[in-house]
Amino acid sequence: MAGPLSGLRFVEMVGIGPAPFAAMMLADQGAEVIRIHQKGGRPEIPLMNTRYDVLARGRRSIAIDLKAEGGSVLALDLIAKADGLIEGFRPGVMERFGLGPQICLQRNPQLVYGRMTGWGQTGPLAQTAGHDLNYLALTGALHAMGQAGAPPPVPLNLIADFGGGGMLLAFGMVSALLRAKINGNGQVVDAAMIDGASLLSSMFWGFRAGGVWSDRRDANLLDGGAYFYTTYVCADGRFLAVAAIEVRFHTILLERLELDAAEFTHLKDPAAWPALRARLAGLFLQKPRDEWVALFAGSDACVSPVLDWQEAANHPQMQARSALITVDGVVQPAPAPRFGDDPASTPCPVAEPGADTQAILQDWGIDAQSISHATESGAI
Numbered sequence: 001m002a003g004p005l006s007g008l009r010f011v012e013m014v015g016i017g018p019a020p021f022a023a024m025m026l027a028d029q030g031a032e033v034i035r036i037h038q039k040g041g042r043p044e045i046p047l048m049n050t051r052y053d054v055l056a057r058g059r060r061s062i063a064i065d066l067k068a069e070g071g072s073v074l075a076l077d078l079i080a081k082a083d084g085l086i087e088g089f090r091p092g093v094m095e096r097f098g099l100g101p102q103i104c105l106q107r108n109p110q111l112v113y114g115r116m117t118g119w120g121q122t123g124p125l126a127q128t129a130g131h132d133l134n135y136l137a138l139t140g141a142l143h144a145m146g147q148a149g150a151p152p153p154v155p156l157n158l159i160a161d162f163g164g165g166g167m168l169l170a171f172g173m174v175s176a177l178l179r180a181k182i183n184g185n186g187q188v189v190d191a192a193m194i195d196g197a198s199l200l201s202s203m204f205w206g207f208r209a210g211g212v213w214s215d216r217r218d219a220n221l222l223d224g225g226a227y228f229y230t231t232y233v234c235a236d237g238r239f240l241a242v243a244a245i246e247v248r249f250h251t252i253l254l255e256r257l258e259l260d261a262a263e264f265t266h267l268k269d270p271a272a273w274p275a276l277r278a279r280l281a282g283l284f285l286q287k288p289r290d291e292w293v294a295l296f297a298g299s300d301a302c303v304s305p306v307l308d309w310q311e312a313a314n315h316p317q318m319q320a321r322s323a324l325i326t327v328d329g330v331v332q333p334a335p336a337p338r339f340g341d342d343p344a345s346t347p348c349p350v351a352e353p354g355a356d357t358q359a360i361l362q363d364w365g366i367d368a369q370s371i372s373h374a375t376e377s378g379a380i
Contacts, residue, residue: 003030063354164196
């Protein structure tokens with residue numbers, strides 16, 4: 001694989017959600033990431049470990065029974081040859097496998113040991129089950145979303161799982177790897193989704209402290225309360241996203257709509273926002289979405305159509321950027337970000353669990369005696 005991380009090796013203990021997303025990001029940028037599947041394990045998530053499991057792309061797979069004799073020893077042999085390890089289990093699970101940080105770092109002092117959890121490795125909820133929505137709920141961010149008087153919406157699992165989880169872990173892994181290259185010492189990266197989702201909310205904590213953000217939902221500049229930063233339904237039932245925050249963009253918005261700037265107070269009078277939003281809602285209901293898109297075409301009014309998945313795939317901007325690629329017949333996002341001198345390769349298709357067991361062991365230099373012992377015990 002080409003990319004800026006080419007030459008680095010990682011071991012990924014296969015889990016769900018943010019940990020494989022972090023591993024995908026590293027593999028996308030050229031790192032060699034091998035996935036350790038639990039031998040005989042059954043996936044609980046639909047389509048996991050199939051060609052539709054986009055988060056699993058770009059990596060080879062080895063299946064090991066970590067509970068069988070020699071299983072954990074074989075995994076440790078691989079970890080000893082890696083630059084980094086990614087695991088997303090509850091605190092203590094890796095320790096019970098005999099693969100906790102202390103053991104792994106003793107064997108490989110430069111190892112970056114990445115741990116992905118929802119609640120973190122410490123605290124009263126550390127051993128409690130949860131998912132993206134639970135973690136997001138605890139941070140305050142979920143409460144700030146949605147319409148007043150209605151329950152907060154379910155914003156997919158993009159914020160805590162992938163933004164505050166997987167991306168944070170990938171950033172932490174690369175940061176610790178850079179440090180290890182300087183001082184020769186590996187370390188544990190404790191990435192928790194409540195930490196990451198909170199970090200993504202940094203600006204809003206500042207707004208609250210400065211007195212310009214209310215805990216009332218649907219009443220603020222960026223939560224849909226402002227008539228110039230929200231979504232509207234059109235005559236055909238489709239939607240527009242309006243985001244004319246700056247004065248010059250707000251001016252263009254009003255000019256294209258032939259509205260009186262004196263009536264639309266912009267940032268000067270938030271108390272007027274609900275009534276002005278209602279006026280714009282009535283206006284946008286008069287034409288279908290694409291007629292509005294045509295009206296704003298070529299302008300800086302910051303008005304965009306809300307596209308469905310297929311429309312997004314066909315949009316000229318997405319196509320011009322080659323933002324989507326096809327791997328093994330599955331349309332999916334291309335690796336990002338893009339590097340001028342080290343462009344990423346197209347990821348290879350998803351590997352079936354254990355499909356590359358023998359090849360990985362040979363490529364990573366595991367001795368024949370260890371392989372034979374693990375085979376005899378049923379660990380592989």
